[in-house]
Amino acid sequence: MNVKQKETMKRGEFLRSLSLGTSTLMAIYCLGSVTSCSTGDMDPISSTPTTPTTPGSTTGLTGNATTSAGAINFTVDLTNATYAKLKTAGSFAIIGDLIVAYSTASAYVALSKVCTHEGTTVQYRSGENDIYCANHGSEFTLTGTVDKGPAVAALKAYKAVISADGNTLTVTA
Ligand code: FES
Incomplete structure (x- = not known):
């Protein structure tokens, strides 16, 4: 050789x-x-520098979105590609320990993502405009109350406030 x-x-x-x-x-x-x-700084295959993943402008998320790290208090940059879909009515995203949805009625809601039955991550259904758990079929309203079991306890609801320009969503306990 x-x-x-x-x-x-x-x-x-x-x-x-x-x-x-x-x-x-x-x-x-x-x-x-x-x-x-x-x-932490190099791609193992190409050995080229990678983009840092620290929270902030690169991720579109700032603040705390996990209940284990203290009170929920975060902002979502809806101009960031990761969360831009939340500008479309009928969409949702799982952010930390929460499910954040922009309902078909054009209202932002933020709820615990953890089904109160056995802990499965719930989803937003635009057709029904509700929160649904695919594991055993529990249904919740957009305020978190149980619409259909087997779950019996409500999902914890958080405050979700959209900025005047529609680009920043703030979620607090
Ligand atoms: S875990 Fe959600 S309905 Fe059972």
């Missing part, structure tokens, strides 16, 4: 050229991925 061939050889080709078994190759690949990920 000449020098030019070595320089253009990809990692997989190089490892195969060492005549290692499949399990050994997988271990090397996995170890390489874990090591690269733990450094």
Whole structure:
């Protein structure tokens, strides 16, 4: 193998050229991925810098959306690609521990995403304009009250306020 061939050889080709078994190759690949990920800044395959994922303008979400981290208090940037769908009536998104929906009646609602029956993540149904749990069929109104069991307890409701320009949704306890 000449020098030019070595320089253009990809990692997989190089490892195969060492005549290692499949399990050994997988271990090397996995170890390489874990090591690269733990450094946080490099893509394990291309070794190019990746975009940071700190909350803020890049994610469209700021504040706290998980109940385990204290009081719910977050804002959603609806101009961010991740959440832009929430500008369309009849859509919803799971954000942290909540389900946030823009109802077909053009109202924003935010509720606990955890079904009070056995904890399955609920969804918004635009056709019925309600919250539904696909696990056992419980239905909730947009204020969180039970419309149909087996769930018997309401979903916790949060305040969802849209900004005057329609671009920022603020959710608080
Ligand atoms: S977990 Fe939701 S209805 Fe059973």
